[in-house]
Amino acid sequence: xxxxxxxxxxxxxxxxxxxxxxxxxxxxxxxxxxxxxxxxxxxxxxxxxxxxxxxxxxxxxxxxxxxxxxxxxxxxxxxxxxxxxxxxxxxxxxxxxxxxxxxxxxxxxxxxxx
Amino acid sequence: xxxxxxxxxxxxxxxxxxxxxxxxxxxxxxxxxxxxxxxxxxxxxxxxxxxxxxxxxxxxxxxxxxxxxxxxxxxxxxxxxxxxxxxxxxxxxxxxxxxxxxxxxxxxxx
Numbered sequence: 001x002x003x004x005x006x007x008x009x010x011x012x013x014x015x016x017x018x019x020x021x022x023x024x025x026x027x028x029x030x031x032x033x034x035x036x037x038x039x040x041x042x043x044x045x046x047x048x049x050x051x052x053x054x055x056x057x058x059x060x061x062x063x064x065x066x067x068x069x070x071x072x073x074x075x076x077x078x079x080x081x082x083x084x085x086x087x088x089x090x091x092x093x094x095x096x097x098x099x100x101x102x103x104x105x106x107x108x109x110x111x112x113x114x
Numbered sequence: 115x116x117x118x119x120x121x122x123x124x125x126x127x128x129x130x131x132x133x134x135x136x137x138x139x140x141x142x143x144x145x146x147x148x149x150x151x152x153x154x155x156x157x158x159x160x161x162x163x164x165x166x167x168x169x170x171x172x173x174x175x176x177x178x179x180x181x182x183x184x185x186x187x188x189x190x191x192x193x194x195x196x197x198x199x200x201x202x203x204x205x206x207x208x209x210x211x212x213x214x215x216x217x218x219x220x221x222x223x224x
Binding site: 043050090092102106 | 214
């Protein structure tokens, strides 16, 4: 079974803190994605990576950065957390050439910034 | 304008009803079309994907794509309470960027 594991299910952080969300996949997938999910807005792509050390901005990259030092791990970094970054964060992975395969999602991390 | 539009619902139907879920899109570069299902407090899971215009059937589920109208649909026959979930349409262009609709929340009551 494909497994995409996110390090935390729930996280509470203070405004201004640097926050790290970790994601690990065990299927040797080339592509990894970070989305945030908000009511009425659906899943919005923050960043995605198609190879180690490679990254591409999604639709809402502002306030976020990412790191992909190893193929199986993709980290999302909130440089200085703000209350408008309170959201559900979902990590996904898939083989290159998503036209012929699917993206697998983790369980999500619900982040609250106070 | 969003690239992918989807009515958020909620949609509430009785058990056994036929459900129709829809998305429209604006970019003709989208090539592949998918439907994901997301149960409460879980990540989305792929339900079906299609490429060309036309229908694709899998059990009680039928996915329909009309590229000329930029319109995709998911039909659920004989809906069950276990189908209660949020259904998200998703699309891919020629890169691997997966773009989602907002999701439609479906409730099937016994």
